[in-house]
Amino acid sequence: MGAINGAADEAALEAVRVGALGKKGSVSEQMKTLGKMTPEERQVMGPALNGLKVKLTDAINARKMVLEDAALDARLTAETLDVTKPVLVGPTAEGRIHPVTQVIDEITVIFGDMGFAVAEGPDIETDELNFTALNFPEGHPAREMHDTFFFNPKEDGERLLLRTHTSPVQIRTMRSQEPPIRVIIPGRTYRCDSDQTHTPMFHQVEGLVIDKESHIGHLKWILEEFCKSFFEVPSVKMRFRPSYFPFTEPSMEVDIGCDRSGNEVKLGEGDDWLEILGCGMVHPNVLRNCGLDPDVYQGFAWGMGIDRLAMLKYGMPDLRAFFEADVRWLKHYGFRPLDMPSLVGGLSR
Numbered sequence: 001m002g003a004i005n006g007a008a009d010e011a012a013l014e015a016v017r018v019g020a021l022g023k024k025g026s027v028s029e030q031m032k033t034l035g036k037m038t039p040e041e042r043q044v045m046g047p048a049l050n051g052l053k054v055k056l057t058d059a060i061n062a063r064k065m066v067l068e069d070a071a072l073d074a075r076l077t078a079e080t081l082d083v084t085k086p087v088l089v090g091p092t093a094e095g096r097i098h099p100v101t102q103v104i105d106e107i108t109v110i111f112g113d114m115g116f117a118v119a120e121g122p123d124i125e126t127d128e129l130n131f132t133a134l135n136f137p138e139g140h141p142a143r144e145m146h147d148t149f150f151f152n153p154k155e156d157g158e159r160l161l162l163r164t165h166t167s168p169v170q171i172r173t174m175r176s177q178e179p180p181i182r183v184i185i186p187g188r189t190y191r192c193d194s195d196q197t198h199t200p201m202f203h204q205v206e207g208l209v210i211d212k213e214s215h216i217g218h219l220k221w222i223l224e225e226f227c228k229s230f231f232e233v234p235s236v237k238m239r240f241r242p243s244y245f246p247f248t249e250p251s252m253e254v255d256i257g258c259d260r261s262g263n264e265v266k267l268g269e270g271d272d273w274l275e276i277l278g279c280g281m282v283h284p285n286v287l288r289n290c291g292l293d294p295d296v297y298q299g300f301a302w303g304m305g306i307d308r309l310a311m312l313k314y315g316m317p318d319l320r321a322f323f324e325a326d327v328r329w330l331k332h333y334g335f336r337p338l339d340m341p342s343l344v345g346g347l348s349r
Contacts, residue, residue: 007063007067009067009071010064010067010068010071017060030045033045095334095337096330096331096334096335096336096337097334097335097336097337098322098330098334099310099314099316099322099333099334099335100203100306100307100310100322102310102334102335102341102348103306103309103310103313104186104203104205104306105340105341106230106341106347106348107184107186107205107226107230107306107309108184108186109341109342109343109347110225110226110229110230110343110347111184111207111226113343114182114222114225115182116182116183116184116207117182117183117184118183118184118185118186119169119172119173119183119184119185119208120169120185120186120187121163121166121168121169121172121185121187122163123162123163123187123188123190124151124160124161124162124163125160125161125162125163125168126158126160126161127143127158127159127160127161129168129171129172130161130163130164130165130167130168131143132289133168133171133286133289133290134167134168134170134171134246134247134286134289135246135247135283135285135286135289136246136247137246140246142164147164147191147192147193148161148162148164148190148191148192149161149162149190149191149192149200162189162190163189163190164189164190164191165189165204165206165303166185166186166187166189166204166205166206166303167185167206167247167301167303169185169187169206170185170206170208170286170301171286171289171290173185173208174208174210174287174290174291174292175290175291179210179211179212179292179297179299180209180210180211180212181208181209181210181211181299182208182209183207183208184205184206184207184208185205185206185207185208186203186204186205186306187203187204187205188201188202188203188204189201189202189203189204190202199307199319199320199322199323201323202305202306202307202319203305203306203307204303204304204305204306205303205304205306206301206302206303206304207222207301207302207303208282208299208300208301209222209299209300209301210282210287210292210297210298210299211297211298211299212296212297212298214298214299214300215281215298215300216250216281216300218300219279219281219300219302220238220240223238223254223277223279223302224236224238227256227267227268227276228268229343229347230309230313230347231267231268231312231313232346232347232348233267233268233269234268235268236256236257236267236268237256237257237268238254238255238256238257239254239255239256239257239273240252240253240254241253241254241255243278243280245278245280246283247280247282247283247286247301248279248280248281248282248283248300248301249280249281249283249284250280250281251278251279251280252278252279252280253275253277253278254275254276254277254278254279254302255273255274255275255276256268256273256274256276257269257270257271257272257273257274258270258272258273258274259271259272260272264315265312267312267313274312276304276308276309276312277302277303277304278302278303278304279300279301279302279303280300280301280302281298281299281300282298282299282300282301287299307319307322310322313348314333314348316333335348
């Protein structure tokens with residue numbers, strides 16, 4: 001009994017059981033001697049050995065239950081789960097989506113719901129597609145070196161350049177597709193500029209609608225619905241101011257109502273105004289340059305900075321940080337890769 005009570009674990013207890021009650025155990029060996037005893041001896045030793053066997057079995061089972069309970073308590077102590085600790089982030093959620101990519105996805109979702117397709121084009125463009133076809137006159141300041149990254153001239157004198165806007169894709173689209181046309185054009189653009197709100201490379205999205213009946217009323221509705229969806233506000237105040245762009249006539253700058261009373265700009269409310277984009281009706285010369293008759297077709301276009309939209313919506317003060325590849329900044333402002341924007345589930349988390 002001392003060996004049973006002294007067993008430290010189930011393995012030691014099993015060794016005691018085998019040594020006493022196994023086929024070659026001490027008790028089992030004594031049970032084998034009963035056949036050689038006289039009837040009188042068996043009458044005495046039989047009940048005694050059976051009683052010993054039952055007593056040892058009960059003691060072993062009782063000790064086994066004690067050891068099992070102790071093992072369970074030790075396991076529960078070792079495997080205690082603190083439900084108040086933060087959930088560990090799995091490998092699929094460790095990375096972050098850059099705010100520019102997030103905003104492009106949000107814009108695509110919104111305009112995709114309105115029936116727009118996405119059009120793309122090369123970053124390196126010709127002077128004809130970047131300027132001439134868009135009704136930029138010779139000598140326009142945007143053609144000069146201080147605004148545009150030009151490559152060295154070719155043998156024939158042509159100079160390629162890094163596109164200064166995504167508008168060349170409008171030309172490519174109108175020359176390759178028959179109206180009606182409804183596209184948005186997100187992409188990288190380049191200009192010789194660098195400060196807190198400007199970088200040599202930035203992102204822009206433009207929209208283009210070409211058909212026989214579109215008008216400014218349609219343009220205003222599209223932009224208003226976009227602003228409400230993108231900034232996730234129930235309503236917006238918008239102001240359209242006359243402006244000038246070579247490729248649209250009439251041209252307009254668009255302001256959105258905001259509140260600057262605190263440390264942040266609140267969009268969709270307040271009595272202040274914030275400029276967010278430019279737009280207008282496509283210039284007849286641009287239509288002619290694309291082989292479209294302005295007496296038959298008309299349309300409108302708009303353009304806005306993706307980086308600026310990201311700064312406004314998510315409160316980022318300095319555009320230069322977008323391109324510094326600082327993992328700490330991306331971890332703070334980035335988005336979880338599996339939280340894909342949608343109009344049903346929400347554009348942002």
